[in-house]
Amino acid sequence: MCQSVPVTLDPRAAVCVLGTGLIGGSLLRAAVAAGYEAFGYNRSESGIEAARRDGFDVSGELSAVLRRAAAADALLVLAVPMPAVGRLLAEIAVHAPWCPLTDVVSIKVPVADAVREQGLQAGYVGGHPMTGTSESGWAATDPELFRDAVWAVGVDEGTRVEPWLRVVRLALDCGSVVVPVVAEEHDRAVARISHLPHVLAEALAAAGAAGGELALGLAAGSFRDGTRVAGTAPDLVRAICEPNATALERVLDETIDALVAARDALRADGTLGELVEAGYRGRTAYEGRSQWDITGIAPGVGDWLADLHRAGQQGGVLRAL
Amino acid sequence: MCQSVPVTLDPRAAVCVLGTGLIGGSLLRAAVAAGYEAFGYNRSESGIEAARRDGFDVSGELSAVLRRAAAADALLVLAVPMPAVGRLLAEIAVHAPWCPLTDVVSIKVPVADAVREQGLQAGYVGGHPMTGTSESGWAATDPELFRDAVWAVGVDEGTRVEPWLRVVRLALDCGSVVVPVVAEEHDRAVARISHLPHVLAEALAAAGAAGGELALGLAAGSFRDGTRVAGTAPDLVRAICEPNATALERVLDETIDALVAARDALRADGTLGELVEAGYRGRTAYEGRSQWDITGIAPGVGDWLADLHRAGQQGGVLRAL
Numbered sequence: 299m300c301q302s303v304p305v306t307l308d309p310r311a312a313v314c315v316l317g318t319g320l321i322g323g324s325l326l327r328a329a330v331a332a333g334y335e336a337f338g339y340n341r342s343e344s345g346i347e348a349a350r351r352d353g354f355d356v357s358g359e360l361s362a363v364l365r366r367a368a369a370a371d372a373l374l375v376l377a378v379p380m381p382a383v384g385r386l387l388a389e390i391a392v393h394a395p396w397c398p399l400t401d402v403v404s405i406k407v408p409v410a411d412a413v414r415e416q417g418l419q420a421g422y423v424g425g426h427p428m429t430g431t432s433e434s435g436w437a438a439t440d441p442e443l444f445r446d447a448v449w450a451v452g453v454d455e456g457t458r459v460e461p462w463l464r465v466v467r468l469a470l471d472c473g474s475v476v477v478p479v480v481a482e483e484h485d486r487a488v489a490r491i492s493h494l495p496h497v498l499a500e501a502l503a504a505a506g507a508a509g510g511e512l513a514l515g516l517a518a519g520s521f522r523d524g525t526r527v528a529g530t531a532p533d534l535v536r537a538i539c540e541p542n543a544t545a546l547e548r549v550l551d552e553t554i555d556a557l558v559a560a561r562d563a564l565r566a567d568g569t570l571g572e573l574v575e576a577g578y579r580g581r582t583a584y585e586g587r588s589q590w591d592i593t594g595i596a597p598g599v600g601d602w603l604a605d606l607h608r609a610g611q612q613g614g615v616l617r618a619l
Numbered sequence: 620m621c622q623s624v625p626v627t628l629d630p631r632a633a634v635c636v637l638g639t640g641l642i643g644g645s646l647l648r649a650a651v652a653a654g655y656e657a658f659g660y661n662r663s664e665s666g667i668e669a670a671r672r673d674g675f676d677v678s679g680e681l682s683a684v685l686r687r688a689a690a691a692d693a694l695l696v697l698a699v700p701m702p703a704v705g706r707l708l709a710e711i712a713v714h715a716p717w718c719p720l721t722d723v724v725s726i727k728v729p730v731a732d733a734v735r736e737q738g739l740q741a742g743y744v745g746g747h748p749m750t751g752t753s754e755s756g757w758a759a760t761d762p763e764l765f766r767d768a769v770w771a772v773g774v775d776e777g778t779r780v781e782p783w784l785r786v787v788r789l790a791l792d793c794g795s796v797v798v799p800v801v802a803e804e805h806d807r808a809v810a811r812i813s814h815l816p817h818v819l820a821e822a823l824a825a826a827g828a829a830g831g832e833l834a835l836g837l838a839a840g841s842f843r844d845g846t847r848v849a850g851t852a853p854d855l856v857r858a859i860c861e862p863n864a865t866a867l868e869r870v871l872d873e874t875i876d877a878l879v880a881a882r883d884a885l886r887a888d889g890t891l892g893e894l895v896e897a898g899y900r901g902r903t904a905y906e907g908r909s910q911w912d913i914t915g916i917a918p919g920v921g922d923w924l925a926d927l928h929r930a931g932q933q934g935g936v937l938r939a940l
C-alpha cells in the first residue's frame with residue numbers, strides 16, 4: 299500500500315539506538331541483521347565494551363553519536379528506562395533535533411510529554427515492542443527478540459507519515475507485527491497486560507516465600523510461571539510500572555475488588571464466586587484473539603491516523619507496508 | 620536404607636488407579652512404564668474407551684475393580700477431584716478395606732478426614748504430585764508428567780511404614796522426588812504456591828480481557844505466563860482450590876493487604892512501595908531453593924516420621940529409598 303505514499307524511503311536508512319540494554323541492544327542487533335546501518339550509544343563502559351566485542355558500533359560519546367545521527371538522517375530510538383528519557387531528549391534537542399525519533403519505552407504519555415517539552419514532537423512517533431525477558435544488559439540481547447512480537451506504534455493526532463513509516467518499517471524488518479495505538483489507550487492497556495502482571499507476580503512471589511522452604515520446595519509450574527517476571531531487577535520493574543501510576547492504580551483497584559469479592563465468597567460459602575469463570579473467559583478471549591490484518595489504509599492519505607487507530611482498537615495488526 | 624526395614628516389598632506390586640483423568644491417567648501410564656501391574660477405574664465411558672484404545676486396563680465397574688485390587692493387594696490411588704473422594708472411599712470400605720491407600724488430590728486434610736470417616740486410616744498415606752497442565756482428560760495424559768516433579772507424601776502421626784514405602788516407591792519410580800509433609804502444613808503451603816497462583820491468574824486474565832481487543836492484542840509474555848493456569852476448566856479450578864478455603868482465605872488476606880499497600884503507595888508517592896523488593900526476594904529464594912537430599916533416616920525405625928517431617932520443612936527431599 300505504500301506505493302500510494304508520496305515519499306521516498308530508503309528502507310536501509312540509518313538507525314541510531316540510544317541505550318543498548320536488553321531491548322536497545324537486541325534492536326541494534328536486529329537492525330544490523332536486517333541490513334540497516336545501525337549504531338548506538340550506551341552510558342556504561344562495560345555495556346559499550348560488551349557490544350564492541352560482539353562487533354557492534356557503540357560509543358559512550360553522546361553528543362558525537364547524535365551529530366553522526368543528524369548527518370546520516372538516522373532514525374533515533376530512545377531505549378532507556380523512563381527516568382533517563384528527559385536527559386537524552388535534552389541532548390537530542392541540541393545535537394539532532396531534525397532526526398525522526400521513536401522510543402521503546404514501556405509507556406507512551408510520559409514520553410510524549412517529555413518529547414513535547416523539548417519541542418521534538420514533529421519527528422516523533424511512539425513505539426513499544428511488547429517483548430522482553432527477566433534478564434537485562436547486553437549479555438541478554440538477542441536479534442530474534444522481536445520475531446513474531448507485537449510492536450505498538452503511535453498513531454496519535456499530528457503524527458507525520460515520514461517518521462511513522464520509518465518506525466513501522468523497522469518494526470516489520472525486525473520480525474514484529476505492528477499494532478497502531480494512541481498514547482493514552484496504550485498506557486491504559488499495558489497497565490492491564492504488562493504492569494499488573496508484574497505487580498501480581500511480585501505479590502505471588504512474596505506470598506510463596508512467606509511459606510518458607512516447604513512451600514518453595516512444593517512449588518511447581520503455576521508458581522514458577524506466575525512469578526517469572528518477579529525475577530526482573532527491582533529497579534527495572536519500578537522504572538517500567540511506576541511512570542504509569544494513574545492507569546496502574548485504576549486497574550489495581552479493580553483487581554483488589556475482584557480478590558476481595560473472591561475472599562468474601564470463600565468466607566461466606568466456601569466458593570470463589572464469579573472470579574474463576576471471569577478468569578477463564580478472559581484467558582479464552584486471549585487465546586482466541588484474532589490479530590486480523592489491517593488492509594486498505596494508505597499511510598499519509600485521508601484519515602489514515604484515525605482509521606489505523608480504530609483498526610488497532612479492534613485487534614487489527616499491520617504485517618506489511 | 621530400606622534394608623533396615625523389616626518388610627518385604629515387591630516393587631512391582633500392583634497399582635490400582637481410581638480416576639484416569641490427567642493425573643490418574645498419567646500415573647497409570649507411568650506405573651506401567653515402570654514395570655508395575657497397573658489397572659484402573661474411570662467413571663466416564665469416553666475416558667475408559669480412550670484409555671483402552673491406548674492399550675490400558677481401565678474399567679467402569681468400580682466394585683469389580685476394587686475386588687480385583689483387594690485380591691492383588693494393590694496400592695489404591697485416589698485420583699479424582701475432592702468432591703468425588705467420599706463416594707469412592709465408601710466403595711473402598713466395602714470392597715477393598717485392607718489395601719494400602721494413597722491419593723493424588725490437591726489438598727490433604729479433607730482427604731484424611733474422609734478416609735477416617737470410612738475407617739480406612741490404617742492403610743492410608745496422603746500424596747500429592749506437584750504437577751499438571753491446564754489440559755484435562757485422558758487425551759492429555761503423559762507418562763513423563765511426574766519426571767523431576769516434587770511428590771508430597773504424608774508423614775502424619777500414625778502413618779504405617781508398609782503403605783508409606785509403597786507410595787514413596789511408586790513416586791520415585793515415576794521419576795519424582797519426594798517431599799515428606801504433614802497434612803495441615805501441606806495445605807497451608809499449597810494455598811501459597813498452587814491455589815493462590817490460580818486465583819491471581821484468574822484475576823489477571825479477567826483484568827486483561829476487560830481492556831478489550833487492544834489490551835489482549837498487546838499482551839505478551841508476562842500476561843501469557845501469568846494467566847496460563849486460568850485456562851484450566853473452571854470446575855477443576857474450583858475443585859482444586861475451594862476445599863482449601865481456610866488456608867486460601869488467609870493467604871488471600873495477606874495478598875490483598877500487600878496489593879492495597881502497593882496501590883496506596885502509588886497514590887501517595889507514585890511508587891510501588893515495598894512490594895517489588897519483597898517479590899524479587901521471594902523469586903530469588905524460589906530459584907535458589909536447595910532440595911537437599913534427606914539421608915540417614917530409616918523408614919519405620921525410631922522417630923522416622925518426626926525426623927522426615929522436620930527434614931521436609933527444611934527443604935529436604937528423598938531421591939531414593
